[in-house]
Amino acid sequence: MVLGAYGLSSISGETALVKDLLTQDPTSSKSLAKSSGNATWLAFADAFSTWGSNGGTASATPFTSDTISSIVSKFEYSEYEDDDQNQDTGVGNALYFTRTMTSSTTLSQIMSDSTLLKVVETVSGYDPDQFGVLDYDEQVALLKNKVNLTDFSTSDGIQRYAEQYLAMLQINPQTPDKPTTMLDLFGGDNSDEGIIALFDTNGSSSSSGSIYSGLF
Template sequence: MVLWRRRLMGLGGISPVAQFLMAQKNEVQTAADSVKGDNTAKRMVSDFQDKAPSITTAKQLMSNYSANQVVLKAYNLSSLSGQQAVEKALLTQDPTSSSSLAQTSRNASWLAFADAFASMGAGHGTASATPFTSDMMASTVSAYEQRQYETSDAQQKNGVGDALYFTRRMQSGKIKTVDDLMADPTLLRVAEVVSGYDPDQFGALDFDQQKRIISNKVDMKTFSQPENVQRYAERYLTQLQIHPSYNSDDKPASMIDLFGGDDGGDGILALFGGSGDGGTSSSGLF
């Protein structure tokens, strides 16, 4: 009984669930304060705020390391920094087109990213005016700060960061299908753990097997109620306390990994019938 209680308690005798509930109360401000104490993150935000107002093309965004990293992390798509052909396709194709990667992938995260830069996509990578309005810059910085906070070592140690992200994302109402959930590696990880699976072992399964299991284990309709999302996140934290080995340093597979993509050339794009630039060679990004 004593061992059980210890497992369910976190740093300083406070359980991860209690830490999660406290962090939820004012995460936006806490995250902003956290970044102020992180010199690297603070410099990235400053550089983004300085450069973003003059960015009108996909090339300019992708060529500016700080600005691009801030934007990608804000959309929980940092993995795309190693898949530039994918990012280029999302920024240079009209997201409303049925043949665009954003549409054919059925990836909610990719579509949200492409929609945010639709003015670039509609102009094949060039917008008539910067998409970074003052409101967009503010929301991007806030989202970046939250992800920076949620993915910090302190918040990842016991799963609190993932629980915060899961709750925020699922309560947005934008994740409606199993495909939407599986397109986001953090959401998928939470579902794996709550369903009783070790993420490392689950990641060894092929995509079809994973989807079949998650479809049988997760009722997406229940997430339409905010309180159900909250309880699910709390179950995730409890499961990690019972099975600490589930929370290893290994990160969950991204959608690119699940689809069998690699780090070179078009990779995953071949699965959607084209290359990063709509059919032309990808030997050069631009």
């Protein structure tokens, strides 16, 4: 849950990595979090810097009531953003972008965060899949000419950028990682649950059946 709150669910099985992030002083240039340039890792390490004090020998706990409340809120946000539907529409990425991006975020930090990078790639006019096969230096060179960091100097600017991302997805849709299933389309026992129900203007359950039969 803690890792999920900080967007690090993908490293939950890498115990040695997690231990280093938790027990090393994030202000030290030699720490993994600091030297990696990964903004997400650094935010996680900063939140638990109490454990990293004195070479990881501190006995004080970082889990104060305020910290616990913050973790729960972050986890709930993360779960909502990672919802399949929000991921497929891009809304999850846009929400994450507005929540995570700050005026002090650098291009290297953007590039170390896959979600921030996807938003920036899209707004810059690049297809994330094609952009991802380029060498890192090539990616940096291209983004330097496209990304104006002053766009993120205010919360309004960040919001506008996220909205631009969603608008770009309408112009150039990206293939969702998880395609719509028949259950998504037609719903379960309750026909009102499926996407097709949105087109049932008569409020009857017969429309989904007729559309389904028309597919064959």
